[in-house]
Amino acid sequence: MNDIKTLLPQREPFLFIDALLAASCSQIVGVKKYERDFLFRQELDGRFIVPGAILVEGLIQCGGAGLAWMGLTGDELWGLAVLERVRWRAVVEPPAVVTMKVSTHKITKRMLRQTGAGFCGDQPCLSATWCCVKFR
Secondary structure, three states: OOOHHHOOOOOOOOOOOOEEEEEOOOOEEEEEEEOOOHHHOOEEOOEEOOOHHHHHHHHHHHHHHHHHHOOOOOOOOEEEEEEEEEEEOOOOOOOEEEEEEEEEEEEOOOEEEEEEEEEEOOEEEEEEEEEEEEOO
């Protein structure tokens, strides 16, 4: 699909989606390959891990990129307003590929609500629900 940089304002090193695999009204699917670099200095029992906040941001970016690709968000800037029901299912250790699946529950002219889940292979690693609002 389109270059992610045309769909989102984020840039490296804060861009946490590499590609959209699918985008429809029913589901948005994207991927991110996490390498072992300076962002992943967080350790758990001596293992380097992808910080949870980065994984959640990847889900949100995946949802935003999919809506932008479908032309549902326009050229306006959107920002995270509410994050809820975040569940950590597994630790993600780089190098790892995370597949993100996002569903849109509601979208209006000023707000949107989505739910997403991340997977390493077949194993779920996180899930969350969020709301974004359009900046004026």
